[in-house]
Amino acid sequence: MATSVVDHAPASHHEPHTGIWSWITTVDHKRIGILYGVTAFIFFLLGGIEALIMRIQLMKPDNTFVSPELFNSLFTMHGTTMIFLGVMPLSAMFFNYFIPLQIGARDVAFPRLNAFSYWVFLLGGLFINFSFLINAAPNAGWFGYANLTSNQYSPGLNTDFWVLGLQILGVASMAAAINFFVTIVNMRAPGMKMLRMPMFVWMSFITQILLLLAFPVITIALVFLMMDRHFATHFFLPEGGGDPILWQHLFWIFGHPEVYILILPSFGIVSEILPVFSRKPLFGYTAMVFSGAFIAFLGFGVWSHHMFSTGMGPFADAFFSLSTMLIAVPTGVKIFNWIGTMWGGSLQLKTPMLFAIGMVAQFIVGGLSGVMHSVPPADLQQTDTYFIVAHFHYVLFGGAIFGLTAGAYYWFPKMFGRMLDDKMGKLHFWMMFLGFNITFFPMHFLGLNGMPRRVYTYPGDLNFEFWNQVQTWGSLLLGVSFLVFIYNMWKASRRPADAPADPWRGATLEWLIPSPPQEFNFADVPPVHSATPAWDLRRAGGGTLPEPQRVSGAGIHMPRPSYWPAVTAVGVLVTIGSILFTHAFSQWYFITLTGAAILIYGIYRWAYEPAF
Amino acid sequence: MDAHSHAQGGDHAHPTPGLYFKVALVLFVLTALEVLAYEVGHGRMGADLQRIVEPVVVMLLLVLSAAKFALVAMFYMHLKQDPKVLTNLFIWPLLLAATVIAAMIVIFSYWRVVGAK
Amino acid sequence: MSDAAAHAIEHPTTTGIDSRKVAIWTLIGSECLLFASLISTYLVYKGKSLVGPLPHTESQCMLHGKMQACEPIFSIPLVTFGTAVLLFSSFFVVLALYGAQKGNRKMLITWLSATVVCGLFFIGMQVYEFSHFYHEGLGYTTNLFASTFYTLTGFHGSHVTVGVIWLATLLVMAIRGKLPAGKSLNLEIAALYWHFVDVVWIVIFPVVYLMR
Known part of the structure; x- marks a missing residue:
């Protein structure tokens, strides 16, 4: 048990396994997963601080805690950060760490491409946040509606940081999506047919499909916007015949699948946790798979429900209203199946389970308000009010973040070999649950009473003050709950790494190997005969599983560490980031060419470097 | 490596250069038809023909283009046997x-x- | 270039298809949406230009500092020729792949060279076309037609350029004898990308050039 991989050093190419260089050159999906997790969590906290500043500003009428300009940047960067730098990469942490483990693979299909994705993500996240330091943080909203983003209404570099930052992050997402898609298609353990994959893998698979099909659209929209801002085109500018509404279409053709990109991994995590802590197999496995696929399919046919107020006419309004309502059907199937899973089970209310149940409950609230604004006349009342803010926080915080936190408690022992304290975890849950609902439920009332979103303050005679104050206290409670979480992780890191391989009696393959797993994951790739292979083995063993031993990985060839992915990522950053300078000096394209040179050099060195 | 790269699933009858050449010819002819449809549809071959072709020229072009697309995808991109x-x-x-x-x-x-x- | 192939030695893939081949098809599927966005923008902005030059009709346009009548700008014979060249390059690259798989180095090098030459020719055609348009008064920002047309065909052209560089790299490897039959998959995935670039043009040619 105590023998470490390093002693045998089988898989390593005699490279060190510690130190910063080992992290820069790593191609191990588990280490990259941890890098994603740590980076995304820091960005997530940053986005949370931005939210808290906004809440303090809104605590009382006519407040002057922050300026209107800073408030614009805060809500823009809060949305952008939480979506692209928080929830998506936190999901990517779980994709990285657990897709290969759950399908019985030794790594992802393209380990170096995986490292590349991470480095591009990191650089893109730093790039977009760097704007704060030069007082030019994006301020046109996370949706960047034209023609608010034109040079006329958004002078300065603020929107450029947003456009180029998202473009860089898009490269990371695309590379990762191809990688995980191919991994799931092609790297499954013998016997793991598609309909035997764990539900987390299934939902991740569907997420990758959404990423692959949605991101190209935003890429093009951002290219158009970049051209408008830097090269004097009129794609979205009426004075040249362009149509600002085109931006909204392109943005939401991407944007609606994007919200499923945010929520589906969480659906997957919850579908892993509920059966394990109910001691029952997932109810309606096949229905869960197909409802997930159906949600994704419909996700491409509903984008204009974000645009009812643009006056598309009765035909489009009716179509997109009906398609949106239809989404409630597969989502309802999922919720009933989760409840069916718990029904009659012997529930163990450990921390991961609490978060999972919390996710289901809160997602129902968010889902129902979603159906409310699928009705265009109702939507016209609700659009641009706090009712919408309430809705999407119920699905994205109450849904996605609760699901991801459930996953963090569930898989922490597997990733770090240490259990998180259950009492503290429960404290975290109740604080977060109360804080979340106190913060966001009153937004329904405020929204229906007419409080508009994205305004930095409100006058005192509109009766908005009481609920705003309640919300601010709730948000502080929410913020403190994350301190409990951080303290819990810190305490765990001080304890010896003695977590058992399978602390929860899990159903899937990752529980069959030591915690944390060895570099090569599986010494022998396990055979799979059902969707719950670990339970099969446990049943065959009369209810117990032998604690897996750390073994020598001699003879297992693992990919060689490489720094070319990181170099290539720098090339991506410089190439795309160079556009910032078009207005600053006329020879800006030398920076672009430098970036392109680094990029091309990196790609060639990468291509000709042996992978093993 | 050697053995592997050929184990690309359905290993039945790989197309031959002869078939590739036939496909190329058909692609060439279809392209010529596209341009012909354009010319006829826009009155280069007289008003009588134009009157017949013009209402369907978009349809015609889409069908011809889809046919070319399908030929390349099926034969050159090997989707037919992969x-x-x-x-x-x-x-x-x-x-x-x-x-x-x-x-x-x-x-x-x-x-x-x-x-x- | 050999990440997954080397993996495959130890870990045969689930589908039996090399992961790199699945990856290139995944990328191709994804790129369909990239070009769909460009083509839809071109089409919804069709006829919305405020000034000329226009593709198929006469118009008023600003040339040499004054407004004047302009001819339709497209030259169908030129672009038909470019289209034929690109189509034939697809034919040539399947022949090169056939040669590579059969271990016929001469066939591989001959037809791969022909493919690269065709690709270069197509890029040359596009450069000539763009500069011709520019001299006719159609700058990138002149009107919506110009911006959408140049962006769409420019994106396609940059894909062609990447394809030419990729295929030329493989050609150098082939000449150096580093592309034996066992490594023909390297060419196969490049060829798939090349064919995709070709089918995109198969759509662009009628939709942009031949539909008024």
């Missing part, structure tokens, strides 16, 4: 792409069409 999974990787995004284009045209022409009445 495993079906690869066809799926192409055809579903393609359908989505076509639907998006069609939907955008419908949405953006709505007020123009309705307003004209």
